[in-house]
Amino acid sequence: MDFVRPIEAIVPGAQGRVLAVLAETTAELNLRTIAQLAGISQAQASRLLPDLVGLGVVERREVPPASLFRLVPEHVASRALLTLARSTDTVLDELGRLAGALPHPPVSVIVFGSFARREAVADSDIDVVVVRPAQVDEDDNAWSASLEAWRRDVRRLTGNPVEVLEVSADEAATGLAGRTQVWTDIRRDGRVVNGLGLDELRAVRSA
Incomplete structure (x- = not known):
């Protein structure tokens, strides 16, 4: 999944760009602004917006000499678009929920790298630190199997x-x-989605 441009990944082309712009704000925008933000011509925007208004996904308000447009958040299609726009946060929440449901929940689960920086595209890995519970041995087969099942669930959730x-x-x-570079990256970008925070983990060593 392209988490930088999630709406455009599902709705390709100029229409996806327009919808992505409108999904990012609750403000009314004129045609010129929409075209600029979407990176398309005003002529393209003027062809697309009436169709979206006709579908009820976008509403238009006339403020002569301009027309203002905004996404209709109550529309069933808009709800799906807004969910896509929030997909990174949705995945972070779900990663934590799935980890907490493991038979032996990890001490901490930390997402880092491009996903934590909100830069993950379709071919990006999702990098995760999983801190093993103290009562679980490194070679515990049941733990390894549950962690692998969790990893597969995350892959199915994201496609990455x-x-x-x-x-x-x-x-x-x-x-x-x-x-080390990897732990420097984790300190800088890490997003804890379940369990102990970074400061709490640091304290383990001195406890």
Whole structure:
């Protein structure tokens, strides 16, 4: 999934660009502004907008000499578009929920990399740190199977490959205190979706 341009990924072309612009604001926009933000010509916008108004997805208000347009949020199609526009946040929430439902929930689940930076496109990996519970051994088959099932669920949720960095709480604390590139990235971009926060994980090492 292209999470940078999720609406355009599903609705390709100029129409998707126009809908993406309108989904990003509750303000009324004139035709020129919509065309500029969508990166299309005013002629293209003037051909597309009447059709969207006719479908009821967009409403038009005349303010002579201009016409103002906005998405109709109550429309069933608009609801789907707005859900797409919020897809990154939806995925982050769902990752945390799925992790919390594991038989042995992780100590912490941290998303980092391009997805955490909101830069993930269709071929981007979703990079995740999973901090293993203290009572679970590294070679515990049941834990490994449940974590692999979680990874598959996330892949099905997003369509993107999922790369899991599995560590113990002590390893996470050591990494967060160190200077390796991957842990520097995690400190800078990491989004905790379940369990202990980064500061709490750092404290594990000194506890």
